[in-house]
Every structure is written in C-alpha cells, then in structure tokens.
Amino acid sequence: METLLRRCQIRSQIVRECIAEFLGLYILIGSGAAAQVVTSRGTHGDYLTIQLGSALGAVFGIFVARGVSGAHLNPVYSLSLCVLGRHPWKKLPLYSLSHLVGAFLGAATVYLQYYDAIQTFSGGELLVAGPNATAGIFCSYPADHLSFWGGLVDQVVATALFLLCCVALEDQRNGPLPDGLHPVLVGALILTMGVSMGSNCGFPLNPARDLGPRLFTFVAGWGEEVFKAGGGWWWVPIVAPFVGGLLGTLTYELLIEAHHQTTPQSPQQEQEAVELEEVVVDSGNNSDTLCTYAVWMAVILSQFVQLEKFQQFLKPETFYWVITVISLMPVLEAGEEASLAIL
Amino acid sequence: METLLRRCQIRSQIVRECIAEFLGLYILIGSGAAAQVVTSRGTHGDYLTIQLGSALGAVFGIFVARGVSGAHLNPVYSLSLCVLGRHPWKKLPLYSLSHLVGAFLGAATVYLQYYDAIQTFSGGELLVAGPNATAGIFCSYPADHLSFWGGLVDQVVATALFLLCCVALEDQRNGPLPDGLHPVLVGALILTMGVSMGSNCGFPLNPARDLGPRLFTFVAGWGEEVFKAGGGWWWVPIVAPFVGGLLGTLTYELLIEAHHQTTPQSPQQEQEAVELEEVVVDSGNNSDTLCTYAVWMAVILSQFVQLEKFQQFLKPETFYWVITVISLMPVLEAGEEASLAIL
Amino acid sequence: METLLRRCQIRSQIVRECIAEFLGLYILIGSGAAAQVVTSRGTHGDYLTIQLGSALGAVFGIFVARGVSGAHLNPVYSLSLCVLGRHPWKKLPLYSLSHLVGAFLGAATVYLQYYDAIQTFSGGELLVAGPNATAGIFCSYPADHLSFWGGLVDQVVATALFLLCCVALEDQRNGPLPDGLHPVLVGALILTMGVSMGSNCGFPLNPARDLGPRLFTFVAGWGEEVFKAGGGWWWVPIVAPFVGGLLGTLTYELLIEAHHQTTPQSPQQEQEAVELEEVVVDSGNNSDTLCTYAVWMAVILSQFVQLEKFQQFLKPETFYWVITVISLMPVLEAGEEASLAIL
Amino acid sequence: METLLRRCQIRSQIVRECIAEFLGLYILIGSGAAAQVVTSRGTHGDYLTIQLGSALGAVFGIFVARGVSGAHLNPVYSLSLCVLGRHPWKKLPLYSLSHLVGAFLGAATVYLQYYDAIQTFSGGELLVAGPNATAGIFCSYPADHLSFWGGLVDQVVATALFLLCCVALEDQRNGPLPDGLHPVLVGALILTMGVSMGSNCGFPLNPARDLGPRLFTFVAGWGEEVFKAGGGWWWVPIVAPFVGGLLGTLTYELLIEAHHQTTPQSPQQEQEAVELEEVVVDSGNNSDTLCTYAVWMAVILSQFVQLEKFQQFLKPETFYWVITVISLMPVLEAGEEASLAIL
Structure with missing residues (x-):
C-alpha cells in the first residue's frame, strides 16, 4: 500500500495546493445541511442545524487542506492575503478555479445523495421559487423584502466583518492561539454569521461557494432560472464579497495591526x-x-x-x-x- | 502596502487601546442575531440562535481586541479591574467612551444591514412596544411581569455571577488556561447568562452595550419612547450592572482569591x-x-x-x-x- | 484593596476548600435555566437551552473551585475518590455539607431573581404538580410513566455512566488532556446526560444538587408536598446516585485503569x-x-x-x-x- | 482498594484492547438520545438533541478507550487502518466482535433505562413501523422516499466523507492537533454528519453500531420484522460503510497524504x-x-x-x-x- 501510494506522489507544490483547496471546498459543500432540512420539511433539523452543518463542514474542510495550502477555501480570503502581500498574486486565479471546481462537484455530490429526497419533495420538478423550490439548497437567493441596494450592503457588511475577524485570528501579534483551535474558531465565525446575518440572502460570503453550486443547478436541470431569479441576483454574491472582504481586511490592518510595535533588529x-x-x-x-x-x-x-x-x-x-x-x-x-x- | 500601513502607525498606547476597545464592541454588537429572528418572525432562528449570536459576537470582539487592550468590552469589567488595582483609574472613562461609541456604531451597522427587513416587518413605523416593535432588537426592555425592584435585583444578580466567573477565569493561581481558550469561555459564559437569565429583561450586563444602541434608536427614528418605555427603565441596565459587578468581583476576591497562599520572596x-x-x-x-x-x-x-x-x-x-x-x-x-x- | 483582602486571608486549607465547593455549587445552581423556560412558557428557550444552562453552569462552577478544592461539586464524586483512596474519608461529610448549603442558597438566588416571573406564572400559588407547577424549576420529580423501580434503575444507570466518564477523564494514564479543557468536557458530559437521560426524572445525578433546592422549596412556600410528590420520590435521587456512582467508578477501574502497566521504580x-x-x-x-x-x-x-x-x-x-x-x-x-x- | 484492583490486572495487550473497545462502544450507544425524544414525543428534545447525544456519546466513548486501544469504535475505521498498514489485520475480527458486543449491551442498557417509557409510549406493543414505532430508537431504517440504490449511495457517500475527515484528523503531517482535542473533533464530525446526512436513513456509518442494537431488538421482542423492514434493509448499513470508508480513506491518501514530502534519512x-x-x-x-x-x-x-x-x-x-x-x-x-x- 505504502509503495503504491508513493508511486502516485506529486512533487509540484502548486498542484498539491490546488488539490487541497479543491478537496477542502468539496467537503465544505458536501456536508451542507440545507438539503436535509428542506426535503424533510423541517422534521430532520431546523434553521440552527443548517448553520451548524455549514460551520462544521467548513471546519473539516480546513482540517483537510490546512497543512498543504493553508486552507483559504474562499477566493475573497486569497485576495485579501494577496493585497496584504502574504500570498503571490499568481496563485490567485488557480486557487479560485480550484474552489469553483470543488464547489461544483460538492453540489453534485449533495444532489446525488439527496436524489430520491429531492425528487419526492419537488414531485419531480426542479424549481427555483415557490413552496416546493429546491434551488435554495445549493446557492443563495435574496429574501422577498430585500432591495437590490440592501442586498449589496448586506453582503459587503457581512463579508467585511467576516474577513476582519479572519485576519484578526491570523494575527499572531494580537495573541497566541493553540494550533488546532484556529479551524474551530473559523467554523464558529461562520456560525456567528449564519445566526446573525443569514435572513436577508443566506450569507454566501464566498463567491466560489455560491457560483459553483449555481452552475451545477444550471446544468443539472433547474435551468437558466437560477441566473434570472431575484432580478439577476447571481452576480451580487460574487462581486460584493470581494469588496466587503477588502473593506474588512483594511479596517483591521488600519485600526489594529498597523500599530503593533515593530521588533527592532539590533541591540542598539x-x-x-x-x-x-x-x-x-x-x-x-x-x-x-x-x-x-x-x-x-x-x-x-x-x-x-x-x-x-x-x-x-x-x-x-x-x-x-x-x-x-x-x-x-x-x-x-x-x-x-x-x-x-x-x- | 506594508509601507502604506507603516505610515499610518499610531505609537500612543492609550489611543491604540481605545481603538481596539471600540472595534471589539463594534463587532460584538454588529453580529447581534436579534434582528434576524425578529424580522423573520422566527423562521430564521429562535431564542437559542439569538443567544449564540451574542455569545459568539463577544468571542470575536475579544479576539480582535485582546492583544492590544486586554479586551474589556464592558465598563463594568474595567471598573472591577480598577477596584482591584489592576487597571489605572485614569483609563476608565476613556475605555467607557470607546465602548459607548463602538456600541453606537455597531447598532447603526445592524440597522443599515437590516434596513429593508425592518421597514418591511414594521410597515415603516419604528415602534418600541406592540407586536411589530423593533426597538428590542437593539437594547433591553423589561418583560411585562417585571417590577422595578425585580428588574434591579435581576440585573444585580446576573452581573454579579457574570463578573464572579470572569474574575475567576482571569485568576491564574486558580488554575492554568490555554491561551486562546479564554475568549471562548467568556463567550460560553455569556451564553450561560442568555439561556438562564434572559427572560426578565434580556440580560444587558453591560451599560455601554445597552446605552449605545439605545442612543442610536433615539436618533434613528424610534424617538424618546426608548427612554420612556418600561417606566423609565433605561437607567437600570446602566446602574445595576456596576453594583452587581462589584458585588461579584468582591465575592470572588473574599471567598477564593484572597486565600491563595502567597509565594514567599526569599529562601528564609x-x-x-x-x-x-x-x-x-x-x-x-x-x-x-x-x-x-x-x-x-x-x-x-x-x-x-x-x-x-x-x-x-x-x-x-x-x-x-x-x-x-x-x-x-x-x-x-x-x-x-x-x-x-x-x- | 490588596491589603484589605490580605487581612481577610484564611490559612486553613479545609475551610478554603469548603468555601470553594460551596461557591462552585452555588454557581452551578444559580445559573439554572429551567426557571426561564418554565416561566416564559417556552418563549425564551426550550429543552435544549435548559440542558445547556445546566452544563455551562457546571463548567463555571468547576472553574471557580478547581484550583482550591479540585471542584468535586458532587458528593457522589467525592465518595468515589474516597473509595479509590484519592481523597480522605474525613473530608467527605464536610464537602457534602458545603455542597448542600451551596445548592440551597443557589436555589434561593434563582427564586429571588425570578420572584416576579414565578408569581405571575403561577398566579401566586406555589404548586408542585399541574400545568402551573413551579417546583420542577428547582429539583427533580419523576415523569408520570415512571415506576418506582424504573426510576431507581434510571438513576443508577445514568450516574454510573456519568461517573465512569468522569473517572476516565481524570485518568492521566489513559491520555493527556490540556489543562482548562477538563471542566469544559465535564460540562459536555452533563449535556450528554441531559439530552439522552433526562426525560424519565430530570437526571439529578447529584444528591446535594437535588436535596438542597428541595429543602429550599420546602421552606420557601411549596410546603411538604415537595417530599410527598411522586410517592415519596425525594430519597431516590439521594440514594441511587451513590450506588450508580460506585458502580460506574468500579466498572472503569476494573475494565480499564487496573490494567495500565505500572511504571517500574528501579532500573533492574x-x-x-x-x-x-x-x-x-x-x-x-x-x-x-x-x-x-x-x-x-x-x-x-x-x-x-x-x-x-x-x-x-x-x-x-x-x-x-x-x-x-x-x-x-x-x-x-x-x-x-x-x-x-x-x- | 489499590491492592484489590492490582490483583485483577490483565497483562495481555489484546484482551485489554478488546475490553476498551467494548466499553467505548457501550458508552457510545448507552447515551443515545433517540429514546428520550421518541418516547417523550418531542417534549424533551428535538432532532438536534438526538444528534448532540450521538456525537457527545462518541466523544466520551473515545475518551474512555483512547489510551488503551486507540478508540476505533468502528469496524470501518479498523479496516481502513489495516488497509493503510497501520493496524494488524489479525486484530480486525476481534475488534469488530468487541464493537458488536458493546453495541448489543449498550442497546440493552438503553432499553432497561427506558423500559417504562417505551412500554407507555407503545402501549406494550413493540413495533418497527407506524406512529408508535420504537425500533428506530435502536438502529437505522430507511425513510419512505428512499430507493434501494439511493440508500446504498447515501451510505457510501456519508461514510466516505466521514472516513476522509477521520483520516485527515489523524494525519500529523497535515498539521498538529492538541492532545485531547481529537476526540472532541471526531464528535463534531459525527454531529456534522447528523445535521447534514441524517434524513435519508439515519447515518449509521458504523456496521457494529447498527447490527448490535438490531440484534438486541430482535431478541428483546421486536421480532424478525427488524430484519424484514425496508425490504431487507438491514445489510445495507453493514456493507455500504465498508465500501464508503475505503473510498474516503483512499481519496484522502491519493489526494493529500501521498504527496507530503518525505523526510530524508541521511544528510546526503x-x-x-x-x-x-x-x-x-x-x-x-x-x-x-x-x-x-x-x-x-x-x-x-x-x-x-x-x-x-x-x-x-x-x-x-x-x-x-x-x-x-x-x-x-x-x-x-x-x-x-x-x-x-x-x-
């Protein structure tokens, strides 16, 4: 077995990183709890279990990828690290592509696993809106009360707070963190977002996590309605998180991290x-x-x-x-x- | 980027601490989950998710501020440390002001994010009481059954237990705590308060966390009813927590910490x-x-x-x-x- | 302040330990979440929040007492340690008394804090049974379906599993545990008991935690019905946990701990x-x-x-x-x- | 006491390991929360508390067994370790038998503890299907909408993700993990499975955990219907997890672990x-x-x-x-x- 595995070894760092990011997001999506709550009409879980599923899925996605690529699992986070000069710009599109493919295949796995349940629930019709809608299992759609500007602001504010806290958790000079606790805290952060900023449009926060499953529902039978719904909502959770992510990252950098005392190099x-x-x-x-x-x-x-x-x-x-x-x-x-x- | 940030560096310790305390409380409020549950009429969460949101918001508020200012995030806690001689009295009003401004802007952010939802829920009328009341999203109001004395006692008892446990968690001689676990435990403590002492008046525990959002609702359209409601309730969650906090701190000091054996200085x-x-x-x-x-x-x-x-x-x-x-x-x-x- | 506190210092180890055990159990009870759920008729929490409140209350009770007395917080646990020869028998009655007084005063505090709510809920009548019963806030009563033998077995089995896991967590040779995680795990254990063994009679597990509040309800107005209810149920949660606790402790000792390899003393x-x-x-x-x-x-x-x-x-x-x-x-x-x- | 225990000491490593595995699975099952929710008709818990009970039961099962046998608690996990060459094949049947016996006796304990509740709930008739069915407390049955192939796929996918994450958590080269956090994370993983993959057939994931209680219900009065129900469903949760477990283990090995850089032996x-x-x-x-x-x-x-x-x-x-x-x-x-x- 050992020798078999060793023969498959990939020595290229970038390919390994892309595979790790792919697998991490695949797990993050694959353990989405929305399918269970929607198709069981609330008998097997409620709003809290959906959020717990998202948060814990992210925790284990991070545990799978952290040692190889650092487990970004979100193009917004990769972008923030690039802006701060902690990640090469060259890797950004590759990471984003890996995220997208992971999210696409993760959504496919959820559909495979809940094939019977979705068919029974929807009566065989794959709909985006209405009481038997199932598209909301895979990606985000705005609530009825949400205006276009309101949705944009919601996404910007939510991603800003999310990235601000992510960057703070990474900041070693703000206080040490036992290794192994970091992924759990990121999961707790996602849970926080879910219980406090999820009712407007389902807190995508992550362009790949939203676009990948949307593409899957497009090809798997929900049709082009997935792009038309909510007045062409689909591009908001792709653009707004980048803006919010930068806003949050810069806020933390300007208010906290920029002012840490630099450690001097020589005794003098x-x-x-x-x-x-x-x-x-x-x-x-x-x-x-x-x-x-x-x-x-x-x-x-x-x-x-x-x-x-x-x-x-x-x-x-x-x-x-x-x-x-x-x-x-x-x-x-x-x-x-x-x-x-x-x- | 690095150089840009370095040019913004603030070297004054007290200004850095105030900014950190401000940002910490801003995050604590900004991730309040009550808006989501109230405006979705319970479809996107329940009582437990509100408490989880508060507790986790505090956890990340602490993670953001802990390295710079120690993350008090509560004037009562600052006061307790001052009384115990572990914090200069001079900083107390500055910290409290930072808390107040952070809470005010945090409430403003919640309002911004839930602008559409609050307008739809309330039909455009910002009310303090009644079935479409939205003021309870931002600060505490007493339940109908609560008498004036009962509310005072509730706040004193709750804050006393809260501070007693806070001071115990800080007490290194009572037992070591892995770095990074402390903020999580304070969050768990807030969750404990929420699930066991929240039904009388919503466990403010924190004068700044209550007054800041109350001032915001005052200027943002709810009007002076926010100060009149509950028979002029507003000053109770400002005064009572200070009394309870001192009671709790002194109880712990007198019953536990005062009796730790002092470590002698010389061999003799x-x-x-x-x-x-x-x-x-x-x-x-x-x-x-x-x-x-x-x-x-x-x-x-x-x-x-x-x-x-x-x-x-x-x-x-x-x-x-x-x-x-x-x-x-x-x-x-x-x-x-x-x-x-x-x- | 420092000097003031130093003047109050108690140097007797046993008095310090008793005070710590007292305060620990006082906090454990004081943060009981049942009062909130019962008096709000389920609008401020549900079965899960009650269990979370119990579990987290115990966590902070342990954090307060652990450095001084080891935070037994349960006469059954003290007895188990005595049987295993890890605690002097002489201290057992003193610890148990401290637990009892702490539980009594904790229940009094809950009553004080929820005085208005209990009066409103019950219409001024303090009852042990019926739809407006409030005695269940403080101590355990058997469910209608439970027979006498069934209740005894339930208590023995639950306490046996509880103590088995407690002793396992303490067993350093079974695997190391980061300091500070232990109290959290005991809380998780109590939560486990609550969600899996709470519907028969409310999983007291702890004679002091049950008898103390029962005595309080007896003197505070519920009358002797608290001892008569459930066919004289009151002594079962006092006797059965001791039996179950010993059963669980011995099971662990005989099946696991007795077989750890002893580390030899000399090179030979x-x-x-x-x-x-x-x-x-x-x-x-x-x-x-x-x-x-x-x-x-x-x-x-x-x-x-x-x-x-x-x-x-x-x-x-x-x-x-x-x-x-x-x-x-x-x-x-x-x-x-x-x-x-x-x- | 010490001497008494020392006399009982077993020096055989394999017997000790089997006893530990047995006790671990016994605790895992013994704290099953389904009995409480089913027999109380949802008044003492909901879907989330069942999943919390399962997850936390597993956490403490692991804590009891981890120091002696590594706490596999699942024949699928033992098989995966054997395939990877990290566990002797010879021990596999012994471990599996221990798991089976532990699960059988765990189910017996749950039945003993909930004897009165089950009798009252079911009116004395032990049924596998219908509104008063109680067999679902002990082992898994497929939901009505689930086809045979759907059930097989569900089990394979769920166990694959489960084992993939388990193996990732064990992989030291992917990132260090504080000792004592590992069992908690496995519990969180089981909770993730429960909230996201439980509505099709109750996520058995573990052949012993499913077959042992099924055998118990067979002998304890539910009769051969437990094997006939769901069109002879019983063998799916025994076979599918092994397939899924291998799939998940190999996926992780091929995508992540095989590519870790090997540390060279000599300076040259x-x-x-x-x-x-x-x-x-x-x-x-x-x-x-x-x-x-x-x-x-x-x-x-x-x-x-x-x-x-x-x-x-x-x-x-x-x-x-x-x-x-x-x-x-x-x-x-x-x-x-x-x-x-x-x-």
Whole structure:
C-alpha cells in the first residue's frame, strides 16, 4: 500500500495546493445541511442545524487542506492575503478555479445523495421559487423584502466583518492561539454569521461557494432560472464579497495591526526603541489622554449635531461611493506589483 | 502596502487601546442575531440562535481586541479591574467612551444591514412596544411581569455571577488556561447568562452595550419612547450592572482569591512559610474540621429557625441596603487612590 | 484593596476548600435555566437551552473551585475518590455539607431573581404538580410513566455512566488532556446526560444538587408536598446516585485503569518488566487471540441461548440484587480505613 | 482498594484492547438520545438533541478507550487502518466482535433505562413501523422516499466523507492537533454528519453500531420484522460503510497524504532532496502553473460538454461499478499480506 501510494506522489507544490483547496471546498459543500432540512420539511433539523452543518463542514474542510495550502477555501480570503502581500498574486486565479471546481462537484455530490429526497419533495420538478423550490439548497437567493441596494450592503457588511475577524485570528501579534483551535474558531465565525446575518440572502460570503453550486443547478436541470431569479441576483454574491472582504481586511490592518510595535533588529535599535517608548509613554500620560478625550468627544458631538442629516445618511446609496474607492485599491496594488515584477 | 500601513502607525498606547476597545464592541454588537429572528418572525432562528449570536459576537470582539487592550468590552469589567488595582483609574472613562461609541456604531451597522427587513416587518413605523416593535432588537426592555425592584435585583444578580466567573477565569493561581481558550469561555459564559437569565429583561450586563444602541434608536427614528418605555427603565441596565459587578468581583476576591497562599520572596521566608504551613495543616486536622462543621451547622440551623421570617426576607427590598453599602466602596477607593496620587 | 483582602486571608486549607465547593455549587445552581423556560412558557428557550444552562453552569462552577478544592461539586464524586483512596474519608461529610448549603442558597438566588416571573406564572400559588407547577424549576420529580423501580434503575444507570466518564477523564494514564479543557468536557458530559437521560426524572445525578433546592422549596412556600410528590420520590435521587456512582467508578477501574502497566521504580525492575512484557506479548500473539475469541464467543452464545429467559431478565427487579452487593462495598472500605486509622 | 484492583490486572495487550473497545462502544450507544425524544414525543428534545447525544456519546466513548486501544469504535475505521498498514489485520475480527458486543449491551442498557417509557409510549406493543414505532430508537431504517440504490449511495457517500475527515484528523503531517482535542473533533464530525446526512436513513456509518442494537431488538421482542423492514434493509448499513470508508480513506491518501514530502534519512539524502526540491520549484514556477490551468480547464470543459449526458450520469447505478472495483482492493490487500505472512 505504502509503495503504491508513493508511486502516485506529486512533487509540484502548486498542484498539491490546488488539490487541497479543491478537496477542502468539496467537503465544505458536501456536508451542507440545507438539503436535509428542506426535503424533510423541517422534521430532520431546523434553521440552527443548517448553520451548524455549514460551520462544521467548513471546519473539516480546513482540517483537510490546512497543512498543504493553508486552507483559504474562499477566493475573497486569497485576495485579501494577496493585497496584504502574504500570498503571490499568481496563485490567485488557480486557487479560485480550484474552489469553483470543488464547489461544483460538492453540489453534485449533495444532489446525488439527496436524489430520491429531492425528487419526492419537488414531485419531480426542479424549481427555483415557490413552496416546493429546491434551488435554495445549493446557492443563495435574496429574501422577498430585500432591495437590490440592501442586498449589496448586506453582503459587503457581512463579508467585511467576516474577513476582519479572519485576519484578526491570523494575527499572531494580537495573541497566541493553540494550533488546532484556529479551524474551530473559523467554523464558529461562520456560525456567528449564519445566526446573525443569514435572513436577508443566506450569507454566501464566498463567491466560489455560491457560483459553483449555481452552475451545477444550471446544468443539472433547474435551468437558466437560477441566473434570472431575484432580478439577476447571481452576480451580487460574487462581486460584493470581494469588496466587503477588502473593506474588512483594511479596517483591521488600519485600526489594529498597523500599530503593533515593530521588533527592532539590533541591540542598539532596541535601546533607542526603549528610550523612544519611554518618551512616548511619558508624554502619552499627559497629552494623549486629553487628545483621545477630544477625539471621542468630537465623534460623539458630530453625530448629535447631524441629528437630522443622520437619517438620510443611513440610506444605502451613500455607502456606494465608499465602496467604489476601496474596490479600486487591489487593482492599483496588482498593477504596482505587476510593474515591479516586470522591472 | 506594508509601507502604506507603516505610515499610518499610531505609537500612543492609550489611543491604540481605545481603538481596539471600540472595534471589539463594534463587532460584538454588529453580529447581534436579534434582528434576524425578529424580522423573520422566527423562521430564521429562535431564542437559542439569538443567544449564540451574542455569545459568539463577544468571542470575536475579544479576539480582535485582546492583544492590544486586554479586551474589556464592558465598563463594568474595567471598573472591577480598577477596584482591584489592576487597571489605572485614569483609563476608565476613556475605555467607557470607546465602548459607548463602538456600541453606537455597531447598532447603526445592524440597522443599515437590516434596513429593508425592518421597514418591511414594521410597515415603516419604528415602534418600541406592540407586536411589530423593533426597538428590542437593539437594547433591553423589561418583560411585562417585571417590577422595578425585580428588574434591579435581576440585573444585580446576573452581573454579579457574570463578573464572579470572569474574575475567576482571569485568576491564574486558580488554575492554568490555554491561551486562546479564554475568549471562548467568556463567550460560553455569556451564553450561560442568555439561556438562564434572559427572560426578565434580556440580560444587558453591560451599560455601554445597552446605552449605545439605545442612543442610536433615539436618533434613528424610534424617538424618546426608548427612554420612556418600561417606566423609565433605561437607567437600570446602566446602574445595576456596576453594583452587581462589584458585588461579584468582591465575592470572588473574599471567598477564593484572597486565600491563595502567597509565594514567599526569599529562601528564609520560604522556610518560615513551610514551617507555618505545617503547623496550620497539623492543627487544621484537629480543630479546623470541627470548626468548619460548627460553622456550616450554624448556617443551616439559622435558616431553619428563621422559617417564618425567611419568606419576608426574600422580598427584593431587603436586598437594597446591601447594595447601597457595596456601591459606596469604589467611591471610597477612587478617593483613596486620588488622594494618594495627589500626595 | 490588596491589603484589605490580605487581612481577610484564611490559612486553613479545609475551610478554603469548603468555601470553594460551596461557591462552585452555588454557581452551578444559580445559573439554572429551567426557571426561564418554565416561566416564559417556552418563549425564551426550550429543552435544549435548559440542558445547556445546566452544563455551562457546571463548567463555571468547576472553574471557580478547581484550583482550591479540585471542584468535586458532587458528593457522589467525592465518595468515589474516597473509595479509590484519592481523597480522605474525613473530608467527605464536610464537602457534602458545603455542597448542600451551596445548592440551597443557589436555589434561593434563582427564586429571588425570578420572584416576579414565578408569581405571575403561577398566579401566586406555589404548586408542585399541574400545568402551573413551579417546583420542577428547582429539583427533580419523576415523569408520570415512571415506576418506582424504573426510576431507581434510571438513576443508577445514568450516574454510573456519568461517573465512569468522569473517572476516565481524570485518568492521566489513559491520555493527556490540556489543562482548562477538563471542566469544559465535564460540562459536555452533563449535556450528554441531559439530552439522552433526562426525560424519565430530570437526571439529578447529584444528591446535594437535588436535596438542597428541595429543602429550599420546602421552606420557601411549596410546603411538604415537595417530599410527598411522586410517592415519596425525594430519597431516590439521594440514594441511587451513590450506588450508580460506585458502580460506574468500579466498572472503569476494573475494565480499564487496573490494567495500565505500572511504571517500574528501579532500573533492574524496569529490565525485568521489559523481559516480562516481551514474554507476555510473545505468548499473547498465540494464545491470547484464541482466548479472547473464545471469551467473546461465550458471551454472545450465552445471550442467544437465554433467548426466552432474556425477556424476564430485563425486569428491573433483578438489577436490585447487583446494586445491593455493590452498595455494601464503600461501607466495608470505610470500615477498613477507619480500623487502619485507629491502629 | 489499590491492592484489590492490582490483583485483577490483565497483562495481555489484546484482551485489554478488546475490553476498551467494548466499553467505548457501550458508552457510545448507552447515551443515545433517540429514546428520550421518541418516547417523550418531542417534549424533551428535538432532532438536534438526538444528534448532540450521538456525537457527545462518541466523544466520551473515545475518551474512555483512547489510551488503551486507540478508540476505533468502528469496524470501518479498523479496516481502513489495516488497509493503510497501520493496524494488524489479525486484530480486525476481534475488534469488530468487541464493537458488536458493546453495541448489543449498550442497546440493552438503553432499553432497561427506558423500559417504562417505551412500554407507555407503545402501549406494550413493540413495533418497527407506524406512529408508535420504537425500533428506530435502536438502529437505522430507511425513510419512505428512499430507493434501494439511493440508500446504498447515501451510505457510501456519508461514510466516505466521514472516513476522509477521520483520516485527515489523524494525519500529523497535515498539521498538529492538541492532545485531547481529537476526540472532541471526531464528535463534531459525527454531529456534522447528523445535521447534514441524517434524513435519508439515519447515518449509521458504523456496521457494529447498527447490527448490535438490531440484534438486541430482535431478541428483546421486536421480532424478525427488524430484519424484514425496508425490504431487507438491514445489510445495507453493514456493507455500504465498508465500501464508503475505503473510498474516503483512499481519496484522502491519493489526494493529500501521498504527496507530503518525505523526510530524508541521511544528510546526503537531505542535500539531494534540497537540490531536487529547488529544481522542482524552479520548473514549477514556469510549467506547473500552465499545466494546472490546463488540467482544471479540461475538467471544467468536459463537464459542460457532457451537458446532456450529465443528467444520466447522475443516476446512482453508474456509481455501482466504481464501488465494486474499490471494494475489491482490501481483499487483494489482505491476500497479499496473508501470503507475505506465510512466506
């Protein structure tokens, strides 16, 4: 057996990583609990078990892939790492493709396993909407109350919070984490998203996890309605998570990680750093406290002054401009890195 | 990117801590699950998912802030640490302000994300009471059966148990805890509070977490009813947690932490300590056992003797005087420390 | 503050331990979730949240007491440790008394906190049975279908499995456990009991946890009906757990722990042990395999042969005699140790 | 006590292991939560509590047995380890027998504990189907909608994913895991299976866990209907898990574990390995990337081309041939090892 396996060994790092990412997302989708709850009409689980299934599926997807590729399992996370310079841009499309194929085949496996149940539940008709709809088992569709802008904002906010916490969990300087606990915490984070941000449009958070199963339902019999439903909703969970992911990553970087004290390289630098530190701390005790008070006061006051304006500000449209600016950043970044590579 | 971030670096410790506390509470609120359950009328979750959302939101709030500021995320916890002399009193108002601003903006984010759902659910009217009330998504209101004294006692008891356990988890001499498990356990503690002490008034436990969103609902359209509801309930979840928090902290200190054996500084002291210890243990075996029996017997007997009086004692009013005395302690303490600082 | 606390320091080990056990059980009861679910008539939780509340309450009770007294929190567990010779018999009654007082005061706190809710729910009448019964919030009563023998067997089996797993978790030679995970696993064990053995009589498992709150309800207004209900049920959750606890502890000791290889003291002994080991392993490969096959075959065959007898054997009465024999063991043990202490 | 226990010590390794496996599965079954939910007609738990009970029962079964035998608790897992050459084939039947006996006695204990409840619920008649059926408490029966092939596929897919994740958790080179977390993660994995793959036929996953209780219900009064129900369903959860388990184990081995870099034995080999590595990495950057793109593209294209064929491919029958080939592997393997042992 051992020798048999050794003969199959792949030595190329990138191929191994792609296979690991593929298998991780395959498991993540393959253990989706929505099929069970939908087809059993709620007798074998409820909303919480669907979320538990998603979260735990992700945990084991991560455990399968973490040692080989780091278990991104989400193109948004890969993009964030690229923007932060912790992952080569070159690998991004390959990883994304692996995710897509894994999600596609994972959805196919769920369909295979629940073939009888889906046929019985839907009476043989594969529908996207209505009481016997089964497309919602595989990918996300917006709730009736959700407007287009509302859906966009929902996805941006949810993915921003998700990535912010993901990046925080990875930040070794913010506090150590026992090895093996990290995948469990990411699963808990997905559960948090599910129980608090799932009712608008099912918190896709992950373009590959949404597009792969959607493509599968397209070819497997649900037809082009999967792209038409919700007023052409399908591209929102592909674009919005990238924007939200960058927003969240940058928020964490700007508010927390950028300010970790850098460790000095030589003893002399260390000496200087200590002296500098002392000066900072000394002056900090006098002026910083006042300064911080002032800043917070200004923030609070400004909000009360804008009492009337505030309600208009809460319209989702104003959000749009902030997002556009942010979404240009990785393009610039990629261009910069590309030009550096050429030079 | 790295250089861009480095240019934004803040070197002042206190500003960094305030930002971390702000972001931590922002995440704690931002992932509140009540909006989802209320606006979906229970189809996307139930009471348990709300509590899971709160608890897990707190877990990730702590993970974001723990490395920078220790992740208090609650003015009551900051106060307890100040009283125990483990946190400078000077930072207390700054931390509390950061908490308040974080909670305010977190509530704003929830409103932004659930704008469509809240409008559809409430028919456009933002109400504090009634079947279409939405104010309960953001902050706590008392249940119909709850009297004023009952609410006060509920908050004091719940926060006392909460802080008692928080301080116990922090107590290194009571037993080691793997790094990274601590935030998860605080989350589990919040879940415990939610499933066992949430039906009276929604276990705020945290003045900032309650006042911040309440201020937001005030400015965002629910109007001054948010302060009038429940007979002017709003100040109870601000004052009572401080009282309960001190009660719980002092209970743990007096019953457990004060009695940990102090580690001696020099070998000679150590020698004496060992000898003393032996004497204590020796005599303990004879007299202490008897003594403890006697104490417990007295406690038990006194309770049976007071059989008739007991029922009157259980009135919440008697509780009031105990609380008043305890709530004076931090004032004295602060005064003492202030006078020491002056001297 | 520090000096204030130091002045209160108790140096007697036994008094400290009793206080810790008292506080641990006080927290365990104080965070009981049944009051919330009962008085809200299921709107603020369901069966699962009650079990989560019990389990998590125990987790934090253990975290509070573990560093001082080892957090037994259950007279049955103390008894098991005494029988195994890992805890002095002398401390057993003191620990049990502390547990009882903690449970009594914990129940009083729950009553204080839910005073308004219980009064509203029950219409002012404190009843033990019927649709508005509130006594079940505090201690266990048997379900209607449960016979006397059935209740006894239920308690013995449940406590046996509970203690078997508790002792297994403590067994360092069975596998290491990260410090800090142990209390969480005990909580998970209590949750397991709750979701799988709670419908017959509410899985008390703990004499103090049942008797303390029962005494409280007796003095607080429910009257002597708390002892009369269920045909004088009250003594079953006091006696049966001790029997079951011993059964479970001894099962683990006899089946697993007794067979751990003892580590030899001197190099020579080590040498001999290794040689012996080799002989055992050598012969084991030939004869043991056959022998084990034979034993299992005999077990299986004997059960199929007894096909007709089997159904009668399943009557709970036959269980009774096994239990009687086992329950005599600690008496003998205590006597033996007492006589040794005298000598 | 100590001496008493030492006298009972068994020194044979294989007997100890069998006893541990027996006790582990006994606990796994003994804490089954289905009896409680069924006999209380859903008032004491719901679908989620059944799954929590199964998962946590397995966690504590593992904790009891892990130090002695490694806690397989599943003949499928033992078989997988044998195929991978990590467990002697000779022990496989012994382990499986221990599992069977443990499951049989575990089911007997559940019946003993719920004797009154089952009698009351079923009106004294022990039935396999209908509204008062109680056989489903002990072992799996297919849902009405499930066809024969659907059931086979469901079991193969579920066990494949289960074993794939189990083997991944065991793979030390994929990433370290704190000792003590492993049993908890296996429990979480079982919960994942329960919430996402339980509605077709109750996810047995474990031949011994299904056959043992089935035999018990056969002798205890449910009669031969337990083997006839579901069109002779009983052998599917015995055969299919072995096939699925091998499929999952081999998938992980071929896709992930086979490609871990082997650590070289001597410095010279190390040197060569490093050089080889560099060559691989160098060439990889140019050709591998292209190559991987090409492979994924081919996979994707082939699936779109087969658009029409695809729907027929999704019939479970095509799955059958894949399975047959794979199920022959362990036979060959066992034969090979047997012949080696003879030589």
